[in-house]
Amino acid sequence: MVIEKKKKFPKRWLALIVALLFVHFFQLPYYYSEPGDAKVLAAVIDVKDGYEDQDDGSFMLTTIKMGKANLFFYIWSQFSEFRELYPEEQIRYQGESEADYQHRQLMLMSSSQETAAIVAYEHAGKEVDYDYFGVLVTQLIEGMPASEVLEPGDHIVAVDGERVLKVEEFFEAIEGKGAEDEVVLTISREEETLEVTVGFAPFPKEMGVDAERVGLGISYPVTDREVTFHPDVTVDTSEIGGPSAGLMFSLEIYNQLLKEDITKGYQIAGTGTIDDEGRVGRIGGAKQKVVAANNAGADYFFVPNEQGNPDSNYQEALATAKKLNIDMEIIPVDTFEDAIAFLESLPQKSS
Numbered sequence: 001m002v003i004e005k006k007k008k009f010p011k012r013w014l015a016l017i018v019a020l021l022f023v024h025f026f027q028l029p030y031y032y033s034e035p036g037d038a039k040v041l042a043a044v045i046d047v048k049d050g051y052e053d054q055d056d057g058s059f060m061l062t063t064i065k066m067g068k069a070n071l072f073f074y075i076w077s078q079f080s081e082f083r084e085l086y087p088e089e090q091i092r093y094q095g096e097s098e099a100d101y102q103h104r105q106l107m108l109m110s111s112s113q114e115t116a117a118i119v120a121y122e123h124a125g126k127e128v129d130y131d132y133f134g135v136l137v138t139q140l141i142e143g144m145p146a147s148e149v150l151e152p153g154d155h156i157v158a159v160d161g162e163r164v165l166k167v168e169e170f171f172e173a174i175e176g177k178g179a180e181d182e183v184v185l186t187i188s189r190e191e192e193t194l195e196v197t198v199g200f201a202p203f204p205k206e207m208g209v210d211a212e213r214v215g216l217g218i219s220y221p222v223t224d225r226e227v228t229f230h231p232d233v234t235v236d237t238s239e240i241g242g243p244s245a246g247l248m249f250s251l252e253i254y255n256q257l258l259k260e261d262i263t264k265g266y267q268i269a270g271t272g273t274i275d276d277e278g279r280v281g282r283i284g285g286a287k288q289k290v291v292a293a294n295n296a297g298a299d300y301f302f303v304p305n306e307q308g309n310p311d312s313n314y315q316e317a318l319a320t321a322k323k324l325n326i327d328m329e330i331i332p333v334d335t336f337e338d339a340i341a342f343l344e345s346l347p348q349k350s351s
Contacts, residue, residue: 028069029088032077035288036063038269038296039240041252048231050256057263057349059252060296061237061245062271062289068098082291089206096139104220105241107138111222112242112273113235116249118227119278119336124257127230132165134188136224143204144217149196151189155224158186166223168276174200179214244283246274247302250336251343262340265349269293270302270331270339272313278336280304286313287320294326299349302339305332 038060069077069085077083092101121128134155140147158164159173160183174183182199198216203209233253237245248270255262271289273281282304283289293301301321306312314332321330333339 028071030069031066031086031088031090032069032083033064033066033086033285033288034080034083035291035295036065038062038292038298039237041248042256044236045233045249045252045256047233047253047256050231051259051261056261056265058267059248059255059263060267060269060293060298061240061248062269062292062301063240064285064288064292082288084285084288100139102241104139107222108220108243109237109241109245112244112246113237113249114227115276116246116274117229117233117235117253118276119250119274120253120257121229121233123278123336123340124254126257129228129230131226131228133224133226134165135167135170135221137187137218137221139219141204141207141217141219144201144215145199146217149198150185150187150218153189155188156185156221157188157193160184161186165225167221168223170221174216177214183216243273244271244285247272247280247333247336247339250274250278251302251339254340262343264343264346266299266346267297268300268302268343269296269298269328270300270333272302272304272333274336280333280335280338282306282313286316290317290320290326290328290330291324294321294324294328298328300329300331300342302331302333302342305334305338307334 040058040060042058077085092098096104118128134157137146137150137152137154137156139152140150156164156170159170162173164170164173177183177200179200179202182197185196185198187194187196200214200216202211202214203217205211233256235249251262251268251270269289270293271283271286273283275281286303290301290303301317303317304313306314309315312332314330318330321328331339331342333342
């Protein structure tokens, strides 16, 4: 009787498996990004009794894919112009966990949706009701003055006795303050009203802020309000985060409020934040979003012009389109009205 010996698993294969697992799971102190896709907004936005069903064209938001970099993505990014690496401290705040970062991005997206709806409804002459609760403290920068006296969830309702209910009012109240200054903040915490004195200090070096600039140390305060739209509007973007789709949200909502189709039958992608006044602001990943929009077959791409700044998102997007030799036209916008004026200038697309 012959007993065969079991073959041993070759050590070289074991070493290869260990190496591959290391490359995949070992995360570096970087974030990696690449072009994402373009999502048709009519599929995620619904204005009650709106007019989206009759549109031939579409508005699309553009995304980038971002996550923690492993060794594979780190190396791959070195060989691709449209894949970027960002040091961890440029993306997350000091002491901020990955879960906290993702939560912040989703909050920014939610705020962006609300602001976009306000712009669209007001331009369409529709009714919007507001109930303000103050400036919500979402996150604090560790080691800065505000972290000593404020808590996430606090509502700032006054600065030095002057009422503030919007973020813009809050920024105006503390503008021009120096490291030697202090302000008295009136805050609402749960069911209690408190007054706290807060000083100003330089931001941590890893945040990359100008060394001469000082602040209280409140990260992304938001205007906390309840807004009611007539007719109602719902937006479902699931796990997409950040504020950069504001402009495109506003255009899709506006289009659903109107009987006529302002897309004129074209596929229109874009990017850009938006504020209550309809001003369009800078975003990250402009060149990657150009790639995403072009891959989706967009005819036009709206992008922040930043008042003609030579380093604007528009210039970045324009250079990318030229380098890729694509037909999609890059359209610079500073305001919601700029985008509407361009759309009104378009002829109806022939079938």
